Amino acid sequence: MKRLIILNTLRKYLLDLRLVISLLVIIILISLSGLYYSHEINQRQRVYNRLNTLARDESSIESIEYVKKPAKLIFLSEGGEKGLPDVFRITPFVVEEEYKKIDALSYLKDIIQPDWTFIVGVFISLLALLLTYSEISGERESGILALTISNPVRKSDLLLGKYISAVVFLSVLLLMGLMIDVLILRIIGNVYLGISDFYKILIIFILSVLFISLISLMGIFCSVLFKSSSISLLFALLIWIAFIFVIPNLSFIAGEYVRPAPSPIVLEENIRIANDQFRGRISISDSLLEPIVNKPIPDEQKRILVEQLQKEIYEKHFSVRNERLQAEAKVKRDFQNKIKEQIRLKFLLAKISPFFLYQNLCEMTGSTGYAHQALLQRLAENIKEQFQPVALAQQKQYLIKESDESPSGFAWLGKSRLNDLLPKEPGAYAQGEILDIKTMLNILAEDGAFVIKKLSAYSDLSDIKLEEGQFKIPDEPETGIPVNFGDYLWGIFYMIMLNIIFFLISFVLFIRYDPRF
Amino acid sequence: MWLIIKKRILLNIFSLRFIILTILLVACISIGTLVLLGRYQMEKELYEAAEDRAATVRFYARMYGQLHLHLNRPVEQLSLISTGYTDEFGSSIKIPGQFAGRMSISKYSSHYSLSPLFGYLDLGKIIAVLISFIAIIITYDSITGQKEDRTLSLCFSHSLARYKVILGEFFGSILTLIIPLLMSFIILELILVSSRKIDLNVEDFLRLNFSFLLSVVFISVFALLGVSISSLFHSSANSLALLLLLWIVLLLIIPNFSSYIAERYHPIPEIEQPIMGETGEKPSANLWDMLYINEKVQQYNIRDSLSFLSPFMAYQSGLESLSNTSLPSYLKFIRQAQNLNETFALWQAEKLKKDPRRLTTWSTGDEPLDTSGIPQVEYKKSSLLASLSESLKGLVILISWNVILLLLSLYNFNRYDLR
Numbered sequence: 001m002k003r004l005i006i007l008n009t010l011r012k013y014l015l016d017l018r019l020v021i022s023l024l025v026i027i028i029l030i031s032l033s034g035l036y037y038s039h040e041i042n043q044r045q046r047v048y049n050r051l052n053t054l055a056r057d058e059s060s061i062e063s064i065e066y067v068k069k070p071a072k073l074i075f076l077s078e079g080g081e082k083g084l085p086d087v088f089r090i091t092p093f094v095v096e097e098e099y100k101k102i103d104a105l106s107y108l109k110d111i112i113q114p115d116w117t118f119i120v121g122v123f124i125s126l127l128a129l130l131l132t133y134s135e136i137s138g139e140r141e142s143g144i145l146a147l148t149i150s151n152p153v154r155k156s157d158l159l160l161g162k163y164i165s166a167v168v169f170l171s172v173l174l175l176m177g178l179m180i181d182v183l184i185l186r187i188i189g190n191v192y193l194g195i196s197d198f199y200k201i202l203i204i205f206i207l208s209v210l211f212i213s214l215i216s217l218m219g220i221f222c223s224v225l226f227k228s229s230s231i232s233l234l235f236a237l238l239i240w241i242a243f244i245f246v247i248p249n250l251s252f253i254a255g256e257y258v259r260p261a262p263s264p265i266v267l268e269e270n271i272r273i274a275n276d277q278f279r280g281r282i283s284i285s286d287s288l289l290e291p292i293v294n295k296p297i298p299d300e301q302k303r304i305l306v307e308q309l310q311k312e313i314y315e316k317h318f319s320v321r322n323e324r325l326q327a328e329a330k331v332k333r334d335f336q337n338k339i340k341e342q343i344r345l346k347f348l349l350a351k352i353s354p355f356f357l358y359q360n361l362c363e364m365t366g367s368t369g370y371a372h373q374a375l376l377q378r379l380a381e382n383i384k385e386q387f388q389p390v391a392l393a394q395q396k397q398y399l400i401k402e403s404d405e406s407p408s409g410f411a412w413l414g415k416s417r418l419n420d421l422l423p424k425e426p427g428a429y430a431q432g433e434i435l436d437i438k439t440m441l442n443i444l445a446e447d448g449a450f451v452i453k454k455l456s457a458y459s460d461l462s463d464i465k466l467e468e469g470q471f472k473i474p475d476e477p478e479t480g481i482p483v484n485f486g487d488y489l490w491g492i493f494y495m496i497m498l499n500i501i502f503f504l505i506s507f508v509l510f511i512r513y514d515p516r517f
Numbered sequence: 518m519w520l521i522i523k524k525r526i527l528l529n530i531f532s533l534r535f536i537i538l539t540i541l542l543v544a545c546i547s548i549g550t551l552v553l554l555g556r557y558q559m560e561k562e563l564y565e566a567a568e569d570r571a572a573t574v575r576f577y578a579r580m581y582g583q584l585h586l587h588l589n590r591p592v593e594q595l596s597l598i599s600t601g602y603t604d605e606f607g608s609s610i611k612i613p614g615q616f617a618g619r620m621s622i623s624k625y626s627s628h629y630s631l632s633p634l635f636g637y638l639d640l641g642k643i644i645a646v647l648i649s650f651i652a653i654i655i656t657y658d659s660i661t662g663q664k665e666d667r668t669l670s671l672c673f674s675h676s677l678a679r680y681k682v683i684l685g686e687f688f689g690s691i692l693t694l695i696i697p698l699l700m701s702f703i704i705l706e707l708i709l710v711s712s713r714k715i716d717l718n719v720e721d722f723l724r725l726n727f728s729f730l731l732s733v734v735f736i737s738v739f740a741l742l743g744v745s746i747s748s749l750f751h752s753s754a755n756s757l758a759l760l761l762l763l764w765i766v767l768l769l770i771i772p773n774f775s776s777y778i779a780e781r782y783h784p785i786p787e788i789e790q791p792i793m794g795e796t797g798e799k800p801s802a803n804l805w806d807m808l809y810i811n812e813k814v815q816q817y818n819i820r821d822s823l824s825f826l827s828p829f830m831a832y833q834s835g836l837e838s839l840s841n842t843s844l845p846s847y848l849k850f851i852r853q854a855q856n857l858n859e860t861f862a863l864w865q866a867e868k869l870k871k872d873p874r875r876l877t878t879w880s881t882g883d884e885p886l887d888t889s890g891i892p893q894v895e896y897k898k899s900s901l902l903a904s905l906s907e908s909l910k911g912l913v914i915l916i917s918w919n920v921i922l923l924l925l926s927l928y929n930f931n932r933y934d935l936r
Binding site (some may be wrong): 018022025036112114122123126130230231233234237238241245246249250252253254256257260263264265266268269 | 533534537538541545548549552553555556559563566567570609623624625638642646647650654658753754755757758761762765769773777
């Protein structure tokens with residue numbers, strides 16, 4: 001009996017003109033999306049190659065750049081890849097995300113990604129609602145339902161039959177769409193997919209079926225709940241609008257409201273405050289030299305002591321510099337964490353909507369979108385940990401060597417012509433009597449004064465290239481399983497639970513239905 | 518005809534779908550207004566912080582190289598209605614003292630460009646999406662319903678002109694649709710008046726009321742679309758399916774398609790090196806160079822020139838003009854900054870003639886900087902009249918949609934054969 005109901009319903013679907021038209025529309029949309037992405041994937045690969053060579057050229061002992069690999073499965077769920085930063089700038093202390101690609105610059109406001117999840121979430125789900133909204137209420141209106149129930153048909157069979165036929169019909173459509181998508185990419189875009197990609201596509205197919213079955217159940221639920229088809233349709237459409245528009249958008253602004261995004265202006269201010277703490281600690285004065293110079297020992301020994309003092313001061317200044325950068329990095333990390341918290345909250349709230357949840361799960365499966373970005377952030381943190389000792393050793397060598405030539409400040413004690421040369425009055429610099437530091441140091445050396453120098457603070461470390469073999473940026477690992485496996489499983493569990501709940505509710509409602517009323 | 522209008526209004530008002538949708542709209546508007554007000558206040562605080570910083574920078578400047586000017590655009594109060602382009606490129610422009618001519622732009626707040634399906638949400642979008650949906654839902658069966666229950670043939674057996682039926686249904690639907698629209702605008706204005714977070718003046722209320730008029734023209738497009746599609750079909754279900762498809766196409770597909778065209782038609786030239794600031798420091802991630810802004814503006818102009826394709830786009834651009842958040846008003850802001858930049862450079866050159874060393878050096882005992890006659894930093898908002906004439910384009914597009922759809926439905930309905 002169940003088989004008969006399923007076959008009947010399927011035949012009804014296939015003979016309906018509306019469905020044929022919507023099928024055509026959907027297939028055209030999928031092909032267009034395939035064409036768009038076959039261009040897009042190759043374009044992104046090119047951009048990546050260029051950025052990668054640029055990044056390799058630019059890696060210095062100050063910072064290295066790590067470029068995000070473009071994902072192949074963006075045609076399934078793009079997850080806002082265009083709006084995400086694509087380069088991680090890694091300094092020994094902090095990882096910063098940067099927009100470098102031309103893509104980000106040509107990212108127009110309000111653009112949607114015509115990917116698979118969009119077509120499924122908006123169009124196929126609408127089709128699912130249109131298929132199911134009048135399943136029961138339509139038959140109730142035309143009186144067929146009473147006739148059917150007068151036969152020895154179990155109500156559960158009837159409901160299950162309707163549900164199964166809708167899901168089977170839509171699954172065939174989904175399978176066809178996926179195949180068209182992959183074929184277009186393979187033939188027109190020359191995009192080669194590996195075995196693991198096909199596993200992922202299979203998982204995304206299963207997720208799509210789960211999502212579509214949930215939407216069909218919502219349609220059936222509405223049609224059981226209401227006596228008239230038009231009201232059932234209205235409710236089904238309301239649910240649809242709530243899923244794709246109201247819930248995600250409201251939860252995004254709610255996320256912004258609850259956890260406000262930090263301001264770059266405040267960040268600048270905080271960095272300045274963090275730097276100010278160290279201002280006094282890297283100054284030098286001649287009072288440091290006084291105890292040595294005043295000792296009753298020969299000048300030769302004094303010089304050795306001064307050299308030792310100079311080394312100590314260099315060490316101290318280098319560590320203070322690192323502390324300062326560390327403090328600055330902490331401010332920046334706090335800033336980044338606030339943004340991350342906000343995004344996490346937004347996603348958590350938006351996942352109430354099965355549409356958003358479905359998109360999110362597909363992003364996790366296809367390793368695209370923000371979920372993937374979070375993984376790469378962690379990876380970049382690891383790279384930073386490895387980079388830190390190498391870079392700091394290099395920087396120390398370089399900075400201390402460099403400062404011999406032109407320190408940013410120095411102090412001296414002893415008789416020197418420099419005392420007479422330097423202007424006494426504050427306004428005197430205007431007449432162009434400024435001596436540059438090198439000449440000053442030369443004069444001091446000729447006069448035999450004792451000098452201690454400050455660590456050069458303004459030297460441009462980004463010009464010093466990192467030598468090959470000193471540090472190699474590890475490759476991005478092939479992501480087999482989704483990033484946040486717990487989240488992923490919870491998402492699937494939530495989706496399945498919603499399916500079961502809606503089925504049970506509509507089942508209970510339908511069991512209680514009495515044809516006499 | 519009045520009878521038809523009255524009948525349509527009564528039928529609509531007492532239908533369940535209309536009541537539910539109106540409640541949904543009103544609920545969304547009130548929640549949205551409250552939440553967006555919170556966001557507005559946050560942005561306003563950030564703006565004030567930016568102003569404070571600008572004042573601090575000026576106060577502590579000891580040499581002309583340190584004396585930067587900051588032109589901060591105040592957060593538009595009506596950005597609640599339409600966010601527009603203010604958030605797109607940033608609204609705080611820094612005119613540095615040392616490298617004149619090298620302005621840099623930053624945003625008050627920073628966030629990823631991650632957005633759900635409809636992008637950055639504002640009240641204009643909520644109204645556009647929901648009220649057009651209501652319009653479709655209450656008009657899809659206005660003619661087909663009568664065809665289905667055969668009241669139309671009865672109507673025609675009387676001496677009733679056909680155009681009167683169409684016009685009656687159309688005006689009836691519009692008058693019903695004005696009710697939820699009016700309700701949402703009244704609630705919006707009540708919340709805005711009673712809230713302490715925002716302080717609207719008369720001009721802002723005029724702008725709001727003009728937005729209401731624009732919305733009326735906008736909903737009439739969808740009411741007409743519903744009536745004309747409904748007159749085209751014999752079954753309500755078919756008419757609804759087509760209307761929903763059209764709705765999605767007009768709301769999602771065409772705006773995106775025109776963005777896509779704009780991107781392809783005017784690609785931004787690729788630049789090998791990242792842009793370096795003059796000082797040698799790399800610009801931060803959300804800093805946009807003027808060059809890019811110019812390129813982007815051209816892209817947006819191409820996209821906006823395609824806005825006649827969808828009433829949603831025309832409505833959005835009209836609202837943006839009325840809320841003073843449109844692209845032209847942003848460009849005006851940039852131009853103000855450019856002018857300020859020039860006068861500032863002249864002023865600085867004048868001051869440096871007296872004391873050229875004070876550009877980058879400073880020693881204890883120097884006098885404080887002579888800041889007399891420094892150019893005034895003041896953002897000038899565009900006037901109501903300018904905004905109105907700007908929004909005229911969107912209005913004209915919407916009116917022409919109305920006229921075309923009206924003519925189409927009249928033509929179609931006149932050809933309809935009862936048999």
